[in-house]
Amino acid sequence: xxxxxxxxxxxxxxxxxxxxxxxxxxxxxxxxxxxxxxxxxxxxxxxxxxxxxxxxxxxxxxxxxxxxxxxxxxxxxxxxxxxxxxxxxxxxxxxxxxxxxxxxxxxxxxxxxxxxxxxxxxxxxxxxxxxxxxxxxxxxxxxxxxxxxxxxxxxxxxxxxxxxxxxxxxxxxxxxxxxxxxxxxxxxxxxxxxxxxxxxxxxxxxxxxxxxxxxxxxxxxxxxxxxxxxxxxxxxxxxxxxxxxxxxxxxxxxxxxxxxxxxxxxxxxxxxxxxxxxxxxx
Amino acid sequence: xxxxxxxxxxxxxxxxxxxxxxxxxxxxxxxxxxxxxxxxxxxxxxxxxxxxxxxxxxxxxxxxxxxxxxxxxxxxxxxxxxxxxxxxxxxxxxxxxxxxxxxxxxxxxxxxxxxxxxxxxxxxxxxxxxxxxxxxxxxxxxxxxxxxxxxxxxxxxxxxxxxxxxxxxxxxxxxxxxxxxxxxxxxxxxxxxxxxxxxxxxxxxxxxxxxxxxxxxxxxxxxxxxxxxxxxxxxxxxxxxxxxxxxxxxxxxxxxxxxxxx
Numbered sequence: 172x173x174x175x176x177x178x179x180x181x182x183x184x185x186x187x188x189x190x191x192x193x194x195x196x197x198x199x200x201x202x203x204x205x206x207x208x209x210x211x212x213x214x215x216x217x218x219x220x221x222x223x224x225x226x227x228x229x230x231x232x233x234x235x236x237x238x239x240x241x242x243x244x245x246x247x248x249x250x251x252x253x254x255x256x257x258x259x260x261x262x263x264x265x266x267x268x269x270x271x272x273x274x275x276x277x278x279x280x281x282x283x284x285x286x287x288x289x290x291x292x293x294x295x296x297x298x299x300x301x302x303x304x305x306x307x308x309x310x311x312x313x314x315x316x317x318x319x320x321x322x323x324x325x326x327x328x329x330x331x332x333x334x335x336x337x338x339x340x341x342x343x344x345x346x347x348x349x350x351x352x353x354x355x356x357x358x359x360x361x362x363x364x365x366x367x368x369x370x371x372x373x374x375x376x377x378x379x380x381x382x383x384x385x386x387x388x389x390x391x392x393x394x395x396x397x398x399x400x401x402x403x404x405x406x407x408x409x410x411x412x413x414x415x416x417x418x419x420x421x422x423x424x425x426x427x428x429x430x431x432x433x434x435x436x437x438x439x440x441x442x443x444x445x446x447x448x449x450x451x452x453x
Numbered sequence: 454x455x456x457x458x459x460x461x462x463x464x465x466x467x468x469x470x471x472x473x474x475x476x477x478x479x480x481x482x483x484x485x486x487x488x489x490x491x492x493x494x495x496x497x498x499x500x501x502x503x504x505x506x507x508x509x510x511x512x513x514x515x516x517x518x519x520x521x522x523x524x525x526x527x528x529x530x531x532x533x534x535x536x537x538x539x540x541x542x543x544x545x546x547x548x549x550x551x552x553x554x555x556x557x558x559x560x561x562x563x564x565x566x567x568x569x570x571x572x573x574x575x576x577x578x579x580x581x582x583x584x585x586x587x588x589x590x591x592x593x594x595x596x597x598x599x600x601x602x603x604x605x606x607x608x609x610x611x612x613x614x615x616x617x618x619x620x621x622x623x624x625x626x627x628x629x630x631x632x633x634x635x636x637x638x639x640x641x642x643x644x645x646x647x648x649x650x651x652x653x654x655x656x657x658x659x660x661x662x663x664x665x666x667x668x669x670x671x672x673x674x675x676x677x678x679x680x681x682x683x684x685x686x687x688x689x690x691x692x693x694x695x696x697x698x699x700x701x702x703x704x705x706x707x708x709x710x711x712x713x714x715x
Contacts (some may be wrong), residue, residue: 234711239545259548259550261548263549269542271542275535277468277534278465278472287543289457289458289460289461289464290457290544291548292458370630419648
């Protein structure tokens with residue numbers, strides 16, 4: 172771990188260090204500003220959903236948190252470690268999966284999990300693999316090649332990869348997008364249970380509002396690279412006069428914020444909402 | 454540098470090879486075809502040439518050149534395989550550092566190249582009566598310099614693949630072959646046109662082949678040539694590592710790392 176990257180905290184204070192701290196982050200791709208002075212904090216043990224229309228900057232945000240994309244300016248800390256200064260140290264107690272990441276075709280499931288046990292330096296790989304296989308019910312798939320699994324099964328295996336190191340912080344980018352409704356419900360329930368039992372922090376993006384409403388403690392709406400709203404699902408429904416989160420989403424995404432709801436959003440997030448909420452989908 | 458991260462990359466490459474018969478076959482298929490071709494050519498030339506040690510020089514060159522070519526190809530292929538699987542994001546989103554990713558690929562490629570060279574050497578001995586050990590004291594330093602230049606080329610190709618995506622995969626097959634005509638593999642540097650000779654002098658492996666030819670012809674060990682080759686290797690390895698680190702930073706700044714097969 173690089174010197175100076177670790178924030179100066181005692182063990183006693185470690186639990187009070189947020190899981191994610193994003194301070195005034197800007198990301199420009201050429202002349203296009205994708206993330207515009209984004210700031211937010213996710214405390215440990217919270218399940219936080221990152222919502223927004225396509226092109227709003229959700230995936231860019233997650234990729235900056237993972238060190239895959241470098242911010243133009245600003246600070247990003249993961250579990251108290253600056254991700255730009257020490258990406259490897261910052262990610263040691265995290266994990267990640269996304270709908271757009273494939274399972275390697277030429278690897279057996281057990282082999283894939285074994286590799287990631289090494290990359291995350293899991294003390295007892297065999298025990299960790301057995302535990303996660305039992306948790307997700309994939310024991311019978313352990314000795315099958317990735318190419319022999321269905322899309323849904325591959326998604327579950329990638330979720331097993333994301334849980335094999337018992338991460339303190341889990342990044343999920345549309346994790347249930349390729350699952351049938353029944354499996355998606357099971358995965359959501361499981362993730363919520365693990366988060367509660369292990370005090371695991373989850374940052375999740377999804378376009379499934381039912382999923383978000385059921386799993387998330389808190390919702391961050393991002394539009395045009397900024398926080399447009401930041402609250403619980405119940406508070407957002409109330410503020411936007413909506414029956415469900417989908418209606419809130421549609422109002423925000425369609426730029427339906429009128430003067431009063433804009434004030435409400437401002438009050439909720441402490442950040443000025445944007446008017447063009449659809450963003451650039453290019 | 455974490456030993457377990459490097460081990461993870463080595464394991465991954467090993468598992469992928471285990472399930473890819475073509476990856477096992479290619480270790481020997483092309484080198485054997487090349488050796489058979491050159492074996493027959495040299496057998497034919499043997500009766501029509503007065504070059505001292507002619508057969509040994511040509512076959513020795515084929516075996517030694519293969520070390521460099523396979524090394525650069527292996528180093529590039531390990532990254533390309535991850536890209537083709539579209540799973541590379543899993544690796545980059547883990548605590549794995551770029552230098553550990555490369556170190557794992559280097560360890561794996563070394564084992565494959567060493568094994569391939571051993572098999573090829575045995576085959577050349579049995580089929581054409583050429584003993585690679587005839588290269589004497591030159592053999593080990595030559596192998597190391599060839600390995601080093603293969604790694605330097607491999608780092609450059611990995612940088613291009615990282616920056617330009619799978620569009621750059623053609624380099625994995627062609628970069629070393631592009632250099633072969635001016636790398637003095639089969640003929641001395643001074644047989645090249647004058648304007649090409651400085652280029653040949655700047656290539657580390659040229660000096661290895663000059664030293665190997667001199668030993669096979671006269672039994673002289675040209676330590677100066679071998680040292681020059683090793684010195685050039687250091688320069689190219691440092692350049693390769695620097696270019697790769699610049700490419701890694703550039704793709705992260707541009708957000709390209711997260712685009713599958715970009």
